[in-house]
Amino acid sequence: MMRQRIQSIAVYGAGSWGTALALQLARNGLDVLLWDISPEHVDNINRQHENAHYLPGIPFPDNLRCSSDLQAVAAFSDYHLVVVPSHVFRGMLKNLAPLLTEKDAVIWATKGLELDTGKLLHQVLEEELPQCPAYGVVSGPTFAAEVARGLPTAMTVAANEPALAQRVVEAFSAANYRAYISADVMGVELGGALKNVLAIAAGISDGLGFGANARVAIVTRGLAEIMRLGVKIGAQPETLMGLAGVGDLILTCTDDQSRNRRLGLALGQGKGLDEAIADIGQAVEGAKSALSIGKLAEYAGVEMPICQQVYRILYEQLPPRQAVDELLSRDLKAEF
Structure with missing residues (x-):
């Protein structure tokens, strides 16, 4: 006891x-x-x-x-x-x-x-x-x-x-x-894992010079990806809208203390993955999570286009600007 x-x-x-x-x-x-x-x-x-x-x-x-x-x-x-x-x-x-x-x-x-x-x-x-x-x-x-x-x-x-x-x-x-x-152990875990990948996306956008509008769009649509996956696998929506979800997401996407955001900034400015991680000098969890989130999303049958593009930038040498173009050219649809 x-x-x-x-x-x-x-x-x-x-x-x-x-x-x-x-x-x-x-x-x-x-x-x-x-x-x-x-x-x-x-x-x-x-x-x-x-x-x-x-x-x-x-x-x-x-x-x-x-x-x-x-x-x-x-x-x-x-x-x-x-x-x-x-x-x-x-x-x-x-x-x-x-x-x-x-x-x-x-x-x-x-x-x-x-x-x-x-x-x-x-x-x-x-x-x-x-x-x-x-x-x-x-x-x-x-x-x-x-x-x-x-x-x-x-x-x-x-x-x-x-x-x-x-x-x-x-x-x-x-x-x-x-x-x-x-x-909600699952919801707290999921929020902490996914926000790191989305922080890389936000950093890439800022590294490309795309401005505040694009950054907020990534945060908002990234939250939609977190919610879709979380609800599908059994996390509580209120957890993902709380400190461990949207709170952590906003923090890591908007402040340069985040190693994941700094990795994205470096990638958007033209550095390679290995060089960017070496410059940071510490573990960058989002780079690892980008590999594993795809497996979980595929298992759950959930579409996560932003996370998928981060994976392709990191591990398939997709140019960051092309990744953004592909996201913007997706079929038009309702927000919800």
Whole structure:
């Protein structure tokens, strides 16, 4: 049985997002142990008492430490927050599987789908950690640097058990941080995955110099794609119209803190995919999600023309301007 309040938590992934969430939880009084696969990265964090590589100048409180010993980190708490890129999510769970039992609750802040299968991450977790019945996801319009600096933020916590959602919301919530409870794990996951691909589209449009009208059209029609797919596979429409859906979509499509938007800007300005990702220097989830969303959309029988064109730009060398021309030349039809 889970404790009434979360006292400690293990966080997996010492990138910018994992570190920012660890900072928020530690500032709220939880004992936090942050894991990363790189001993060198861990040593630098512990020596400098900050994540100088991703979030320089933001000191760690004394109750936030870092380790590369996975077994020790897994034994640290009954609560586990996974914040690794989506393409290594299953591998992370496989490594945790022999270390966790039914008393452990697993939450993730990873945004994306499984690359090869198009599966939602809760489906991956159910396959790899069947011994952990309680799970949830945190998502919403949040940039890591702003969370790390303690700026006002709101997000959604969805879990398959209401008690777990309540405890996670309490763990994150503070004067600067508003967390909302949801039971729609699928909807929260879907919003977080699809908005990254659409942010690439918005960035491409701006990189081509197409202006505010085109950007808003992409956001609006992109939301229609999210809603079509979400409703078809069983997500709740109100979730997709909330923080984890339209909120996150607007954020990532309109602010250059978004790595996905910056990737699109570079592509629209003529850079190649590999060069653009190398310049950004961190994982760009939308580039991976563009591969897997097509599988999910095909399975569901849902048309997603903007996401499809992003995929073709990324992986079929379709020129961005031609992609836009093809979107604009589609058959005329009613908006709804």
